[in-house]
Amino acid sequence: MAIESLAGIDQILEPSAGALLRRRVFGHAGFLIGLVIILAILAVALLAPVLAPYDPYDQNLSQRLINPVWFDNGSWAHPLGTDQLGRDYLSRLIYGARISLLIGTVAATISGLIGTSLGLAAGYFGGRVDMAVTFIITTRLAMPVILVALAVVALAGGSLQVVILVLGLLLWDRFAVVTRSTTMQVRALDYVAAARATGCSTLRIVLAEILPNIMNALIVVVTLEMAQAILLEAALSFLGLGVQPPLPSWGLMVAEGKEYMFFSPWVITIPGVALFTLVLAINLLGDGVRDLTAPENRS
């Protein structure tokens, strides 16, 4: 039918692949926005000692709950005001970026290692290994994550390390699922059979042939899991069973500000917006990578 030939005509008259990718990257607003925001937050986190006007732990009880600069009684001395213990909010916000980014990256790395290994094993070996891994994944999915995380943190004591470890040990399911299915697809391809025919060891095949080809799917999952780790830590800290005060975790800042939220709503609004912006940027980046690397993924 003539209609099918329309798509063919489109492709015949398109420019080269390289030019196409460049055009798409710069045309993909979401990806660029996400990238810029993340780089900005990363810069802020790294340069925190330079950028923050005060020590985030410095309490000053005579300066409690001062309004941010856009209120009548605010001042540029504390652009984002102070919290209930007189600590400068801007400084806490800046240092809070460090915590969120740290948790996001480390937890995602841990869960990535666990999930990817499980998924690779299941996808490559199939059979009993696959059955076992699928069972493990199903078990993990059946568990109410946030409840279990809360319980473990409560028992082991709330601290940055414990939170990161707990999140890393719990959030690997999507890695495993995606790795497993993409590995299965790639494994069936000819060049893997060729590698085996020439006698390559299993480990070498997995690392050299399979892993590079599931990379773009993995990158997307990494961003999703980073975002989820950040949100989950914020929730745990909000409930009091995550990072402990006086650390400037954004979730903790919302919890601490909750008592004052009806009089000084900005105390909880500001860290919430920060969380939202960071997670949004990470998701945009992930969506962008997925759109740009998948063959016919145009909306």
Added chain:
Amino acid sequence: MSAILEVEALDVKIPLAHGILHPVRKVSFSVARGETFCIVGESGCGKSLTSLAIMDLLPKRAQRTAGRLAFAGTDLLGLAARRMEDIRGDRMAMIFQEPMTSLNPSYTVGNQLEEAFLRHRGGKRGAARERAVFLLEKVGISAAGSRLGQYPHQLSGGLRQRVMIAMALMCGPELIIADEPTTALDVTIQAQILHLLAALQREFDMGVVLITHDLGIVARVATRVAIMYAGQIVETGTVDEIFSRPLHPYTQGLLRCIPVPGRTRRGEHLGSIPGLVPNLVGEQRGCSFRNRCPHEFAACAGSNVALKSLAPERAYRCLLSPAQCATNALEAAE
């Protein structure tokens, strides 16, 4: 017999990112009740789009224009969408190429058959059911009553196509457009379906537009034929005229591709038409067939070639005279 369908200068244009695709160009023909009008052409020649344009089932991006498009005297061009919906499925029906995917997998065959009837005739389910059973038997499906409760995936391709035919007949249409109804079926089933269509046409005195790329089918069932190439009709005539006295070089080329018992010698090469269909994006100049035509000459690249009419239903689109065309045909046969 007055015409049930009149098509004059039908055009379909599809805007693309880099130009306008023009897959149907000034197509004109008419069909009367009781006759089978075959539109023949290779894949991509625009014959399916022509039928969709007549039924107003084109994709949203496509634009349809025509000098005249009339069904039983009613102008279809200016018709409101709701009025067209009333005619579609009722007085004009269509049968598609792919029986495996043309039925909704979530509803029973009976539901989908009765739906067509209830939509246009209203009334109770009982009457619709009776009509469905009647037509299923007419199309040669045994145990019709129990078939109604079956789902499409429980039926074979041949059976599904019969259901599609029955569905098209639910409201007793005056015109049926069948777009390659047997292409996706086994050769043995093909013959049965074609016999069926011919018998139904006689019984219900319908006009049938049959779209196909298979000249064998044309020889068997056609009354009149139109050959399409690159979006244009390049020859029309009765089935006898087309097969015994083909005029257009493309028609001649097509006929040469068919082995004829008694005439085609052993070991002889079957005919083929070298070259590719031209790109239909943008303006077309000159004869569309010229880069594949054995008789091409300078004037062919000039301005567009018009359809030359020899008799009311006999026309061809070539700069050569009828006598020259006949000579070419004879030469090729030696």
Added chain:
Amino acid sequence: MLAFTLKRTLVALLVAITVSIISFSLLRLSGDLAQALAGPSATAADVIAVRKAYGLDQPLAVQYLDWAGKALHGDFGDSFFFKEPVWSMIATRLPVTMTLGVCALFFALVVAIPLGVLAALRPNSWIDRLALTLSVFGQALPSFWFALMLMILFGLKLRWLPISGTGSWQHYVMPAIALGYYGMPAFMRLTRAGMMEVLASDYIRTARAKGLRTPTVLFKHALRNAIIPVVAVAAVQFGFFLGGSIVIESVFALHGVGYLGLESISRADFPVVQAIVLILASFYIVLTLVADLLNAVLDPRIRVA
């Protein structure tokens, strides 16, 4: 077909057992339970006494089997804190969580499906972009923060809705939105993708060729098929809502199972926590089976195995 169902049920049971073993072990191994129960001011002798009283000096396997045996009869033991059967504590709070879950699911579907259908009908239009934007924003919003924002806006500034408790249906509106919005993007995308695929299919062309009116084509023919994966995902998402309601319940002071779980953790009331984990996991497992069942019911092609 029967063999397949039996196999699935067996796997489901194994998963449930494994989850209970894991949570059991985690709770008892992550710290000294007896210490936590005895309190910070207990002496060493107190701790030993507590350990003996609660059977915590037994080997782990014995403790587990003991618990599991009783659990099979619905006896989850007594709360460490309240001297009340765990089961009745959970049972009184379950309706709240279920109601919240149902409302959240309803909210998510009622917003997502129409948006998804409209976006599919007009790709790249303003409504498609709106749906996509809502979807992207929704996934970035921290639920507890969104809940607080809703409270400030609708509870405080506009005074339209109550901000805590469970007196009337209005009490569930904000919690349902705060819990359900997170599921909305997935449903919307599934509906949109499903509709776009279905609308391009041959049987829709057949339906239009029969002269059926547009609403009939859209709803009876297109949506009916496009919605199948959404229904299955909705069943599983309901499971996630039940398991993830802790935050919302605590923000809005809804006395559901999630809130009970949080309180029990803070009180080191581990039998309750243990039971809640098992019950929530069982719900999730049952819901995945339900999702498969729904798939078979809605798609005739799957039924005849």
